[in-house]
Structures are given as C-alpha cells and as structure tokens.
Amino acid sequence: MSSHSLRQSVPALLVGTFALGLLLIVFSPYGLRETSLFIYFMTITLIATAISGYAVYRHQGMRRYIHLLISAGNLCFIAYLVVHRYYTTVPGDMMMFIQNFFYLIMALIVITQSIEIRTLKLRTFDVFALLSFLLIGALHIFFYSARGEQYVASLNGFEEQMVLVSLYMALGFLYLNRIVTSGQTFRVMLLIGILGFTTASIMNQLNGFAGVGHDLVHLLQVSSIFLISVSFLFDEAAEDVLAHDSVFDYVIYSSVVMLFMLASDRLLGTSVLDSMIANAVLLLLIRQFVVAKQNALISQRLHTVNTDLEVAVTTKAHELEIREQQYRSLFAYHAEPIFLFDLHGEVLSVNEAGSSVLGHDAEMLIGSNILDIIEQKDRAAYATVLHDLTTGRPETLEVDVMTDDGTKRVWQLMNIPMIIDGEVEGIYAIVKDVTQMIAQQEQILYQANHDSLTGLHNRYALQEQIERLIEDGRPFTLMFSDLDGFKEINDQFGHHMGDQLLQHIGKRLRSALLPNEYAGRLGGDEFIVVAEHGDDEILIERLRRLVYRPPYFMAGTLVEIHASIGIVRYPEHGSTLKHLLSNADLAMYKAKEKGRDETVLFAPELREDKEERKLLMEGLDTALEKGEISLYLQPQVDASTKAIIGAEALMRWKRDGKFIPPSEFIPIAEETGHIQDLGRWMIHETFQLMYAFEQGEIDLPKLSVNLSVRQLFDEHLIEYLTTLFDRFPIEPSRLNFELTETVAAHHSERVLNRILELKALGIKLSIDDFGTGYSSLAYLVRYPIDELKIPREFTMQLEENREYQTVTATIVAMARQLGMALVAEGVETEYQETFLRRIGCDSMQGYRYAKPMPLDEFVIFYMKQRQ
Known part of the structure; x- marks a missing residue:
C-alpha cells in the first residue's frame, strides 16, 4: 500500500x-x-x-x-x-x-x-x-x-x-x-x-x-x-x-x-x-x-543578513564598476562619433571617432561649440533642436558639416537628452555619417529617371514630364526618332559597337538641346525630344546638323547614321500621352517608308497606313507557307551586243491577286526579322535555278542575288552554303552576291573575314548602290570585290544633272583602274545607254532591255535572244 x-x-x-x-x-x-x-x-x-x-x-x-x-x-x-x-x-x-x-x-x-x-x-x-x-x-x-x-x-x-x-x-x-x-x-x-x-x-x-x-x-x-x-x-x-x-x-x-x-x-x-x-x-x-533559541536564531539570521548585505553591496559595487566600464567602452570605442554637449552646444566630451572624423584632438574640441562646424544654413535649425531637447524628448536632424581638411560631410545627429535628477543637464549626440548613403540615394534616383546607357531621361521620366505638361495644359512638340540602319550596325560590328553609338548620340543630343527642350531614350534606338515651343523645323534642322548627319568615328571606323523622325504637337495631335506616342510612331514609320533621313509630321490619314502596315506584318508570317513569294529575274545585258550576260534574282510578293512593291514589304521584313527566312529562301531558289540551268544546258553566265546584313553575319551562313553546293553542284563563279555599300564600307575584321570566307567558296561579290553610302573608299582596295553597281539614283539623273555625269564617270574610271566589272542599274533611255557606254560601262540593267519577269518568261526571253 x-x-x-x-x-x-x-x-x-x-x-x-x-x-x-x-x-x-x-x-x-x-x-x-x-x-x-x-x-x-x-x-x-x-x-x-x-x-x-x-x-x-x-x-x-x-x-x-x-x-x-x-x-x-x-x-x-x-x-x-x-x-x-x-x-x-x-x-x-x-x-x-x-x-x-x-x-x-x-x-x-x-x-x-x-x-x-x-x-x-x-x-x-x-x-x-x-x-x-x-x-x-x-x-x-x-x-x-x-x-x-x-x-x-x-x-x-x-x-x-x-x-x-x-x-x-x-x-x-x-x-x-x-x-x-x-x-x-x-x-x-x-x-x-x-x-x-x-x-x-x-x-x-x-x-x-x-x-x-x-x-x-x-x-x-x-x-x-x-x-x-x-x-x-x-x-x-x-x-x-x-x-x-x-x-x-x-x-x-x-x-x-x-x-x-x-x-x-x-x-x-x-x-x-x-x-x-x-x-x-x-x-x-x-x-x-x-x-x-530565538536569540541564537536572530543572531544567525542577522549574521546571514549582514553577510548577504555585504555580498550584495560588494556585488552591486562591482556591477556598477562594470557598467561604468561598459559605458566608458561604449562611449570611447564606439565606431560612430559621440559628442556630449551642454544645452548651448559647448562640447563637454567627445570620443576618439568624433575627434578623428573632424581632424582635431579631443582636447582641442572640448570647450568648442558644435555650431561652429555646422554649415551656416543648418545652424538655426540645430540651435532650435538644442532648445527643444530641454523637454526631454530625443530628436534627430541631418546637417552639413565641414571637417578640418575642408571636406563637406552630411551628418545625421541623433540627439539624446542627458537627464539627471529629472533635469536635462546635457545632450548626447550620436553621429551617423550619411554622406555616402545620400549620394547612393541620389544615384538611385538618377538611375530611376535616366537611361543607364545614354544618360538621357528614361521612358518613365519622360512619361512623367510629358504628363506634367499635359496636366498643366502647356503646348509642346514631340519628336519620335528611330535610327536608320542601326540593326545592320549591330549585325556587322556587334552590339558593343551599337551601344557605343547610342552613347555618342546621347552626348550629342544633350549638347544640342536648349533649356526648354529635353530628350530621352525609349529603348533600343528610339529617342524622343520634347520642345516647349513650336519651332519644330528649326529644331529638326539643328538635330540633323549636330546629331544625326555628322559621321561617328568609333573603333577606327567612320560610321554614318541617319534618323527617321515623326512629329506630333500637343494638343493638336492628341490629348493623352498614349495617343501622342502612338501618332508619333505612325509618323516615324511613314518617314522610314519614304527613305533615309526623312521627317514626317503626323496627319490623320497615317492611321490608314498603319492598318495596312499591320496587315503586311501579319501576312509575312505565312507568305512563304502559302507560296505567295516568287522569284523574278531581270536580265543584265551587254549594251553593245544586247546579249544577256547575267541576271539579278528579285523577290516578288503577290497577295490576294495583287503585287506588293518590295519597297513596302522589304523594310518591314528587315524590321520584324522575316528577312532571314526570305533571304534563305532566295539563296536556295537561286542555287536550285542555276543547277537546273546547267542541267538544261542554259548557259547563263551569272546570276546575282542580294545578301542582307542579317544573312551576311549569320554564323551558319557558310555551313548553309556548303550544304547547298553539295546538294546543287553548280559552278561557284556563276553565283554573285550583292552587298550594300553600308555594310562593305565599315572597316571591320568581321566583314573582311566573312567576305574572305565567301570568296573561298568561289562566289563573286558585288557592291550594290555604290556611291549612295558614306565611305572612305578604302574598302575597295582592302576587300576582294569583283563588281560595282552604279545605282539607279545616279542613272536617272544623267540627262538633267551634269554633276551626276561627273560622279558616274569617276566611278567607272575608278572601277576600270581597280579591275572591277561594272553594271549600271535603272537604264531606261537611249541617252543613258549612250552616255554609259561612252564612259566605259557596257553592262546594263533596266527597263530599256527588260523588266523583271517570272522564271518561265525569262527562259523564253533568254532562249529567243540566243537564237
């Protein structure tokens, strides 16, 4: 139990x-x-x-x-x-x-x-x-x-x-x-x-x-x-x-x-x-x-109490000594400066961090007044804080101070009243140097409102500024610019060169603007300039002259850049930021359609063009699958004998029974990236056609095809061409790739290496539209170019403009001296033919001889010409 x-x-x-x-x-x-x-x-x-x-x-x-x-x-x-x-x-x-x-x-x-x-x-x-x-x-x-x-x-x-x-x-x-x-x-x-x-x-x-x-x-x-x-x-x-x-x-x-x-x-x-x-x-x-027993017990308890009291007093004294040492250590060795002032700001004590940050000895600082090192603009505010601290409530204030070496710093002073017997006898000021933090905050604010690449306002800062103008009801002009040929520069030289170009454009834009004008970068190669005045023609002329037309010298290469600009005016062309940007975008794309270095002021009918453009972009997605893209050939002839010496392969798009001009869909294809697939299709069709001609004993000496910038710098281009040569074993010398002068004129190792790779395959190379781009002509000596093509723009001016006759004659003479073949494009009149033949250009292409034609018509035309 x-x-x-x-x-x-x-x-x-x-x-x-x-x-x-x-x-x-x-x-x-x-x-x-x-x-x-x-x-x-x-x-x-x-x-x-x-x-x-x-x-x-x-x-x-x-x-x-x-x-x-x-x-x-x-x-x-x-x-x-x-x-x-x-x-x-x-x-x-x-x-x-x-x-x-x-x-x-x-x-x-x-x-x-x-x-x-x-x-x-x-x-x-x-x-x-x-x-x-x-x-x-x-x-x-x-x-x-x-x-x-x-x-x-x-x-x-x-x-x-x-x-x-x-x-x-x-x-x-x-x-x-x-x-x-x-x-x-x-x-x-x-x-x-x-x-x-x-x-x-x-x-x-x-x-x-x-x-x-x-x-x-x-x-x-x-x-x-x-x-x-x-x-x-x-x-x-x-x-x-x-x-x-x-x-x-x-x-x-x-x-x-x-x-x-x-x-x-x-x-x-x-x-x-x-x-x-x-x-x-x-x-x-x-x-x-x-x-x-009670006395003994009381005596024992008294002894115990005395012993405990003695131990408690000793322990308390030791604790107080430790706390005092802790306080002295906290004050003396604190990483942040700590000052002890009286109620008038006179320094009573300062730790080592406080004396070193000011560049003075502690003895020198004691007795001085803290207001003497505070900047004049902040002294009154801090004097008010010293007075308010008598209420016993801590206060924090940021002030600018000047150190002994003249450095300006920003201090955050946490002021804590020192209270003794219920009265404020002094002030502890714990200093936190926030100079770097404020600089970082300013940097963060700057980065939040500026483009990191160009230093211009970014999209968000632009939106805030424009919306502020709209809210205030102040009229302004907005110009939306997009660089012409920027994608080709990225493809040819790499994105690092494109970034450098954008940085240079940003510097030129900042220097070209007046105080009531400001610019920003939306992204990519798109820029916006906002002017709080109506002199847009003067502004456009200034931007063309100072920013876009002068060439840029980068990495040992002269780069020419132009811009297509769309203009809108507030409130005439829109009442909201979204509406204005949309209309400016329409005007800019209309400028691109007109050619390089063009400016277009928004008009309501541009919205119809936008819808047509949207339809073209959607149609390009399935054009090849639906068989809407076809190959046309335009003969190149000897002006003396009228014999066909070659042909240029051209791309045509027939949609819903209607031909869409190349000038409309090719720029869109380049912008959207469809040009890559279209270009490969053209090369494949050209190889297949040349192989068919050789097998059918059609002796076409040369077949030319345009090679876009994207295709030229495609890392798989040589591998793809090698595959086509294996599949269609044609004579490589009969194949001629036409490069734009803009690409060829840039003295980059990347361009040279790719041209050498193409020449190693036996393919001939032409410079298309020679003379329309900015060039030092040094590339004609450096690159193994086989042929120059006189552009249609020059040929059309020969009858009316003697300067074009001189330039064209110079081009022909230079090509003869360099051992290059010549082909004149756009020949339509007897005068043009006679002049070109007289100055030494016998190979011609144009409506005077034949227009671009489908394959079957070209074969019939060619066979008749050979009889």
Whole structure:
C-alpha cells in the first residue's frame, strides 16, 4: 500500500482499531478477555512500532530522531504489557514512566522547533505560561484540599509536570496552527496522540482502575500509540515543517527539562507552594530556552543578513564598476562619433571617432561649440533642436558639416537628452555619417529617371514630364526618332559597337538641346525630344546638323547614321500621352517608308497606313507557307551586243491577286526579322535555278542575288552554303552576291573575314548602290570585290544633272583602274545607254532591255535572244 493510499485510510484504521478493542472488551468471555486483549494490544502496538520504524528508515536528521523516540516509546509500552501480563519483578509503572518520558521529549522537540518557522512572541508565550501555571495550580489545590494525603500517596512525582507540559504543548500547537499552514495535520495528530496517552496514564495512576476500566485505559493508550506512529504520513517534509536540524540542542534541552521535572518533584516535595515553585521554575526554564533559541536564531539570521548585505553591496559595487566600464567602452570605442554637449552646444566630451572624423584632438574640441562646424544654413535649425531637447524628448536632424581638411560631410545627429535628477543637464549626440548613403540615394534616383546607357531621361521620366505638361495644359512638340540602319550596325560590328553609338548620340543630343527642350531614350534606338515651343523645323534642322548627319568615328571606323523622325504637337495631335506616342510612331514609320533621313509630321490619314502596315506584318508570317513569294529575274545585258550576260534574282510578293512593291514589304521584313527566312529562301531558289540551268544546258553566265546584313553575319551562313553546293553542284563563279555599300564600307575584321570566307567558296561579290553610302573608299582596295553597281539614283539623273555625269564617270574610271566589272542599274533611255557606254560601262540593267519577269518568261526571253 502506498503512502498516499495509507494516508487516506488512516481515519478508518483509527476508528476500526478503537472499535475492535471495544468489541473485545465488551463481548470477550471473562476467562479469555485478558488473553485476547493482550494479543490485540500487542498486535496493534507491534504494527505501530513497525510503522514508526519505517518512518525512521525513510527520514533524515531531526525527523528520524523524532520517529526514533516514538519507536522507543512504543517498545516501552510493549514491555509494559509483557511485565503486566507475566508479573515479572520489573515494575510496570516504570515502563509507563519511560514511555511518557520519550513522548514528552518528542513533544518538546516538535513544539520548540516548529516555533522557529514563525518566531513565537514572548508575550504570547508568557500568556501560555501564565494560563498553564494557574490551571495546574488550581488543579493541584483542588486535589490536595479534596483528597489530602490520599492524593499525595497516589502521586509518583511526574504526573503534575506531565499535565503542565501537555497543556503548554496544546496551547503552542494551537498558536502554530493559526499562523503556519504547512504541517498542521502532522502536529494535530501528534498533539491528540500524546495528550490521549498522557491523560490515560495519569487518570489510571490517580484512580487505580481495574477490570473493564483498566482495559479501556489500555485501549486509549494503544489507540494513541497507533495515532502517533502513523502521523509521519502527514509530515510535509518538502515544505520544511521542521525548520532547524540541530538534534543535539533539542535533545539536551528536552532531557534537562524532563529531568528537572523529576528532580523538582523529589526535592521540593508535594506541597502546594513547592509544586507552584517547581512549575514556575519549569516554565521559566522552557521560556529561557525559547528565548535563547530565538536569540541564537536572530543572531544567525542577522549574521546571514549582514553577510548577504555585504555580498550584495560588494556585488552591486562591482556591477556598477562594470557598467561604468561598459559605458566608458561604449562611449570611447564606439565606431560612430559621440559628442556630449551642454544645452548651448559647448562640447563637454567627445570620443576618439568624433575627434578623428573632424581632424582635431579631443582636447582641442572640448570647450568648442558644435555650431561652429555646422554649415551656416543648418545652424538655426540645430540651435532650435538644442532648445527643444530641454523637454526631454530625443530628436534627430541631418546637417552639413565641414571637417578640418575642408571636406563637406552630411551628418545625421541623433540627439539624446542627458537627464539627471529629472533635469536635462546635457545632450548626447550620436553621429551617423550619411554622406555616402545620400549620394547612393541620389544615384538611385538618377538611375530611376535616366537611361543607364545614354544618360538621357528614361521612358518613365519622360512619361512623367510629358504628363506634367499635359496636366498643366502647356503646348509642346514631340519628336519620335528611330535610327536608320542601326540593326545592320549591330549585325556587322556587334552590339558593343551599337551601344557605343547610342552613347555618342546621347552626348550629342544633350549638347544640342536648349533649356526648354529635353530628350530621352525609349529603348533600343528610339529617342524622343520634347520642345516647349513650336519651332519644330528649326529644331529638326539643328538635330540633323549636330546629331544625326555628322559621321561617328568609333573603333577606327567612320560610321554614318541617319534618323527617321515623326512629329506630333500637343494638343493638336492628341490629348493623352498614349495617343501622342502612338501618332508619333505612325509618323516615324511613314518617314522610314519614304527613305533615309526623312521627317514626317503626323496627319490623320497615317492611321490608314498603319492598318495596312499591320496587315503586311501579319501576312509575312505565312507568305512563304502559302507560296505567295516568287522569284523574278531581270536580265543584265551587254549594251553593245544586247546579249544577256547575267541576271539579278528579285523577290516578288503577290497577295490576294495583287503585287506588293518590295519597297513596302522589304523594310518591314528587315524590321520584324522575316528577312532571314526570305533571304534563305532566295539563296536556295537561286542555287536550285542555276543547277537546273546547267542541267538544261542554259548557259547563263551569272546570276546575282542580294545578301542582307542579317544573312551576311549569320554564323551558319557558310555551313548553309556548303550544304547547298553539295546538294546543287553548280559552278561557284556563276553565283554573285550583292552587298550594300553600308555594310562593305565599315572597316571591320568581321566583314573582311566573312567576305574572305565567301570568296573561298568561289562566289563573286558585288557592291550594290555604290556611291549612295558614306565611305572612305578604302574598302575597295582592302576587300576582294569583283563588281560595282552604279545605282539607279545616279542613272536617272544623267540627262538633267551634269554633276551626276561627273560622279558616274569617276566611278567607272575608278572601277576600270581597280579591275572591277561594272553594271549600271535603272537604264531606261537611249541617252543613258549612250552616255554609259561612252564612259566605259557596257553592262546594263533596266527597263530599256527588260523588266523583271517570272522564271518561265525569262527562259523564253533568254532562249529567243540566243537564237
């Protein structure tokens, strides 16, 4: 059975024990009653002794000693029962006396020790002593006067003191149970058990019970013994019910008290006066011990408090010293400058970071005023902060300061009031140098509003500025420009060269604009210029002259660039930014359709052109799949003999029964990237046609085809041509690729390498539209060019413009000197033919001889010419 379950069963056990004894007393036969009661009393007492012995085993220190006394008392009662049963020579009263002696010693230990939990006031003790003294004195007088010598003869010298100690113990327990909640059950059970045993013993001694009365006394004694023995189950040891553990002190004290009780009764006699004196001395002895224990306890506590106080003071002083060192370390070695000012800004202290950032010694700074290093524009604001800090609220302010070397810095001063006894006595200023942070913020703001490549306004900044003008209702002109041939420059030289060109254009734009004009880059090669005036013609002329027409010299190469510009005016051409940009885009594309370096002012009819352009862009997606693209050939003839010496392969697009001019769909194809697929288709058709001619014994000396910039710099071009030569084994020298002068004129290793690769395949090369692009002509010597083509623009001007005659004659002479063949395009009149033949150009192409024609018509035309 566990301690908890046994504790719950204690009341039932006690009641059952007493009830069983009563049943044995009342119902046992007279001849067996003595024996059965002896066995019953021995059994209960042995069980109680076993329980108290177990408590001795379970506890330590004072608790073990208390339960050892209980076990000793229990053994005394067992001895008493044996002596009384078998009439040995040992007097039974002696066993009872020893048992009472043990129980009362244990009672004195418990009561005096429990008082230490809450120190018993002497006034309370004196009241207990007085009441006990008067009660015992009255009882003594009553028995002495009532029974006289019979009373004296019945006393054995111990009973009166036993009653006195028992009463004192009862009153002490009542007081303790009122002020101390822990251990109440334990103390009450001890109190009831000891009082019960003591009372039963005294009454038996005084009255000399016999028979059933004597058995009932024994039953009360046994029940009391059992109650005392099981009390340990309710001892709350974890809560320190017994506060002190000096076993020796309590044993000596209790033994002296009990021995004094015996001696006083024997020495002083049993008279009333003697008994009162003995009782008084006993109470004084107990009181003196309590006082001594309290004084010792107070002294010990005082010593402990003094020791703890000394340790606390020492610890506190050490903590204060550590905190002071921490503060000094925080102040002195903080990475940020820290100043201590008075309320007028005079420096009282400064750390090393503060002196070094200003370039002064700390001694020099102390006594100076912080306002002296703050820029004049911020001094008034900071003086206001110093004044406002008297309210005790921290404030932060950014100020410009000047260091000793003349460097301007931006400081963020976190000003913290130094409060002593509720008054602001000074100001701590923690400095954070935010110069770099502000510069970074400005850089971030700049990057957020400017194009990283050109330094011009970006799309978002332009939108904000234009929308601000629209919101204010101020009229302005918006010019949308797109570079002509920029994609070819990227393809030919690489994107790094294109980026350099955009950077140079950005610089020229910034230098060419007036204060009421600003420019920005939308993306790619698209630029916008906004002018808050209506002189757009003057602005366009200025931009052409300063930005777009002058050549750019980059990486050792002269690059000519032009721009197509669309113009819109607010509010005439739109009321919103989206509407204006859309109309400017339409005007710009119309300018591109007109040719290079053109400017177009928006007109409403351009929207119809936009729809047509959109249809063309959508149609190009499926033109090859639907078979709408076809190959046309235009003969090239010898002007003298009219013999066909070659042909140029041309691309034609017939959509919904209507031919779309190349001048309309080729620029769109180049812009959208469809030119790559169309160009490959043209090359494939040319190879297939030449192979068919050779197999059909049609001896066409040369077939020319245009090679776009994208095709020229296609990394798979040579591999593709090699595949076609394997598939269609034609004579390479009969194939002629025409390159635009813009591509050929750029002196780049990339162009030279690709031309050499084409020449290595045996393909001949021509420069198409020679003289229309900007060139130093050095490429004619550097590159292995086979043929120059005089452009149609020159041929058409020969009859009316003598300057064109001179230029054309120069081109022919130069080609002859360099050993190059010549072909004149766009020959339509006899005069043009005669002039060209006279200056040495015999190969011609144009409507005077034949227009571009489908393949079957060309074959018939060629065969007739050969007959």
